[in-house]
Amino acid sequence: FKKLSIGMQNDKDVQIEAIKANGKLLAFTSKEIKNNKELVLFAVKQNGNTLVHVPKPLADDRDVVLAAVQQNGLSLLFSSQRYKEDRDIVFQALTNNCTALQFSADKFHNDIEMLSLLKKANIKITKTQWYQHQMNKLAALEIMIDDTWMRENNSLVDKTIKIKKF
Numbered sequence: 001f002k003k004l005s006i007g008m009q010n011d012k013d014v015q016i017e018a019i020k021a022n023g024k025l026l027a028f029t030s031k032e033i034k035n036n037k038e039l040v041l042f043a044v045k046q047n048g049n050t051l052v053h054v055p056k057p058l059a060d061d062r063d064v065v066l067a068a069v070q071q072n073g074l075s076l077l078f079s080s081q082r083y084k085e086d087r088d089i090v091f092q093a094l095t096n097n098c099t100a101l102q103f104s105a106d107k108f109h110n111d112i113e114m115l116s117l118l119k120k121a122n123i124k125i126t127k128t129q130w131y132q133h134q135m136n137k138l139a140a141l142e143i144m145i146d147d148t149w150m151r152e153n154n155s156l157v158d159k160t161i162k163i164k165k166f
Contacts, residue, residue: 019043027053034058041067048072051079065089073097076104091117 015033018025023046026034033039040058043050048071051059058064065083068075073096076084083089085105091114093100098118101109108114 023047023050026050031055037061037064040064044068044075045071048075049078051075062089066092069093069100070096073100074103076100079103081105087114090114094118 012030012033015025015029016039019029019033019039019042023043026040026043027050034053034055035058037058040050040054041064044054044064044067048068051065051068052075054064059078060080060082062083065079066089069079069089069092073093076090076093077100079089084103085107087108090100090104090108093104094114095118
């Protein structure tokens with residue numbers, strides 16, 4: 001797409017055909033194309049992570065976010081906070097890729113009901129995946145606490161952050 005002349009790149013029909021061939025090319029299209037819900041849906045259904053290139057109004061559209069997480073659960077990362085707190089959207093993301101849990105709202109991280117729904121849908125989150133997610137949260141918390149302590153104490157302590165091995 002980048003190798004095309006500027007005139008060809010700006011041609012609406014060429015942009016539409018490019019998206020049909022590869023949804024990731026949405027990133028290089030005009031604002032007009034990026035604001036076309038039908039084309040955006042087509043792109044995120046091919047590659048959910050294309051959601052990162054979708055402008056705000058459509059990136060906050062439930063249909064677009066749902067299509068993205070159904071194609072790639074990890075695209076939950078690029079959704080707005082309201083969808084990270086939406087049980088149905090998070091469930092669809094986890095159904096596609098259970099490691100999407102890390103991008104969901106905290107309320108789902110220990111949600112027995114969500115685990116129960118996943119079990120009913122025959123989606124398995126291994127104990128190792130759940131444990132690793134919890135350890136990542138602890139490591140992030142340790143970094144925040146360490147950084148806060150240094151700022152509060154105006155310490156010249158070496159800012160090397162040591163993450164304990166669990």
